[in-house]
Amino acid sequence: MGRRRSAISYHEDSTLSLLTVKIVQAAHIPCADLLSHSDCYICLSLPSCTNKVLKTKTVSDNSDPVWNETFHFAVCNNVKNVLLLELHDEDVITRNDKLYTLAFDVSKICIGETTQKTFRLDPEGPEFLEVEFTLQEFEDIREKILTNGVIVSREVGCLDVCVDNQRIPKNLQGKRLILSVEDSCENERRLELDPSTGPDQMQTCKFHYLRKWDPQFTAHVEDAENQSKQIIPVKSLLVGQEENIRLSTVSVYSNCCGFSCFHPLRWIQPRDSLVISKSKARRITSCWSPMILHKCRRFFRKYKAKPLEVKLKTKECNDKLNVRMGFALCDDEKLYLTKRKKIVANTLKNVLKLDRDLEDHEIPMIAITATGGGIRAMTSLYGTLAGLKKLNLLDCVSYITGTSGSTWSISKLYEDPNWSQKDLCPPIEDARRNVTKSKTCAITFDQLAFYQEELTTRAKMGYKTSFTDLWGLIIESMLYDSVNETRLSDQRKALANGQNPLPLYLAMNVKSNEFPTLDYKEWCEFSPYEVGLLKYGAFIRSEDFGSEFFMGKRTKALPESRICYLQGLWSNIFSINLMDAWYAAVSSDHFWNRFTTDNVVELDEDEEAAAADALRKRRASAPGLSTRVHQPESAFNRTIRQILTNRPLDGEHHNFLRGLQMHKEYSKHDGFCAFDDSKLDSSPNNLTPSAEELCLVDCAYYINASFPPLLREERKVDLLLSFDYGLADKFSSVERTREYCVAHNLCFPNINVCEEEKQNPKECYYFTNCGSHVDPSIVHFPLVNDTFKEFKHPGVKRVTDQEKEDGNVRLDGFTSPYKLLRTSYSEEDFDKLVNLTAYNVENNVQTILKAFREAIECKQCNNSGTCNKNEEIQ
CATH class of the missing domain: 3.40.1090.10 (Cytosolic phospholipase A2 catalytic domain)
Known part of the structure; x- marks a missing residue:
């Protein structure tokens, strides 16, 4: 029985837990290149917790590798957390081979327990992977999330960075300042260090990030001969208080040869310094040392240049969401x-x-x-x-x-x-x-x-421009x-x-590459009031379509597009791939589909047959998605897939669901109207909120009709x-x-x-x-x-x-x-x-x-x- 449709969004108080993943060992791993034993390593990714991909060491020339390496993730218990474990064979000459991808739903681990699982990687072979999971709840850390039962918006912070154009050191003028915040929406920003840049005295940029992810801020000057790099945990900055950092430079000169060299300086704020006294100013100290060239004895003198000052200020983004979450009419x-x-x-x-x-x-x-x-x-x-x-x-x-x-x-x-x-x-x-x-x-x-x-x-x-925009201008x-x-x-x-x-105007959101329309499709409706993806119950104002969003908040407002660009989008017949053309011609994709899909094996049946009754009862009370092993296609099949599913003239648009996460019970919600033939609907890491862009195409790729907006329960069409x-x-x-x-x-x-x-x-x-x-x-x-x-x-x-x-x-x-x-x-x-x-x-x-x-x-x-x-x- 599905969960009731949520007319409007509502708040949930979610606990956080520490997920500990110990990669123990694997066995009987086949040789990918047939020339030696496998050189195995494993990549771990949990997109609901971090954008980083963690990696074990490589165990060389061994088909039975043992790692015993431990990794930690801070998970929000009210979102769907699916851990991906990718087993690779490292190659020096050719690209590394991906042997298996294991998708494991973290909700199968009971809080407070340590569970060791042995995953069969091939139901017809001896290959297996042994992993140990531990889930411990943080008693004093909670997070308030906003959800409609399908998608989730989490707490967001904003880091403002400011540089005074009039106080740029002369030796850095004409350079670019590289600013980055890992795991943020913007990821990286570049500021021109030019006093004549723009009419404003101050250059500013923003970074939006999940507050519970604890990202780090990094700053350095691009291509500067003398530079320092600074890395600061964003959590160490006091909310609402402006703090300054200085990017120092040093010149090191030889007194006999006339050549000069430099030594880049690095300052790292300890990650555990989360509380800073308001009355105590930050003092940045650096250790300077000359660089020795050509193993020759030289005498150097160092000269410290004027530093570049960068102002930082963090704040909580508690503003109302710009994405309306809910299935009710506006x-x-x-x-x-x-x-x-x-x-x-x-x-x-x-x-x-x-x-x-x-x-x-x-x-x-x-x-x-x-x-x-x-x-x-x-x-x-x-x-x-x-x-x-x-x-x-x-x-x-x-x-x-x-x-x-x-x-x-x-x-x-x-x-x-x-x-x-x-x-x-x-x-x-x-x-x-x-x-x-x-x-x-x-x-x-x-x-x-x-x-x-x-x-x-x-x-x-x-805007992201494409051939679809040109088609819209031609229509005009x-x-x-x-x-x-x-x-x-x-x-x-x-x-x-x-x-x-x-x-009401209708389009379909599909995957730009790797998947034909039959494998992934979502209705997207446009009205003079709102634009929305019906499956997720997510809508934005029509004038905001095309702007940039993160976690339900508009991060960069763009002017509303002229109607011709939407006309090109609604009739975007040019994003077709060969799979779509084949289906349209013969209404059957079974022959080619085997070249465009991975071999997916469900593992839960074997697990549940061996599990105790108590464990089955706990799973019934907190159901999770099936554990799956993906066996990637061969090189031949991969080539066929690229030929058949590539959309050479696709039309991409900023994704207004970007950053939002899936609720832990999204798949059982009445409003989540998934296509039965869409395998990705059971893979939350591959759904639209995790995508950078929307790829909107003509509905005729699936049904040449405009019924779906009128079939919404809330419209009650008779x-x-x-x-x-x-x-x-x-x-x-x-x-x-x-x-x-x-x-x-x-x-x-x-x-x-x-x-x-x-x-x-x-x-x-x-x-x-x-x-x-x-x-x-x-x-x-x-x-x-x-x-x-x-x-x-x-x-x-x-x-x-x-x-x-x-x-x-x-x-x-x-x-x-x-x-x-x-x-x-x-x-x-x-x-x-x-x-x-x-x-x-x-x-x-x-x-x-x-x-x-x-x-x-x-x-x-x-x-x-x-x-x-x-x-x-x-």
């Missing part, structure tokens, strides 16, 4: 829905000719969902919305979602705050002009120069007459009074108007969404379509689960040319030859003008597609109205518990 969306409900209720009363006003609990949540398909999807959606507008049904809708090409028309419409209240002919005519114009304007020399200037400026601001050139300065947050104006449906603009399988979007929902226990109606209708689909289908008060109903519109061939308007037959030609819309075959890669249509083809999609809506108005009535009846039944037909609204 306050802005809740307020919007309150306003929108009044408009929806009034419109439903009019179009259904009801004899009374709807009460609040009777108002159904109705949404439009559209698929992708490039220019075809954009053009078709214009026609769909025109048809709904003509029937006065747009004001019955509370949400409109899109992916890929359909997002182009949605985002353009929302530049007008009152678009749904106006005639749609002007925006359709504008789209017609841009779709039918020549696209060579997007690749002229002037345009290419503009792209280069834009991307250069964007990179200087701090194709669909707009000039540079479009609007941004996603500007669309809030179109929602201020509930006057339009709330737009009726979906589904518009599929695909040319091939007309039901793929709803059928694959149904499979996804069944696998994740989400509400979705059955999709029952016979094979004959799949070959010759009708214009409209109504899918509903009779008697279900939970599953949403769906009115599904495939892109087909059925009765439109004979009728130019519902009930009005085509008579003239021209009218009959207007009804000839070629959607199938190689001669179709609406193929995905077509970026320009003729005026005739554009008009035909708009008229067709508008007609299909108008011709099936009775089915839509029936769905509306039944949605209201279902709301009434949900409120009363039973459905009394006499009380149904007529």
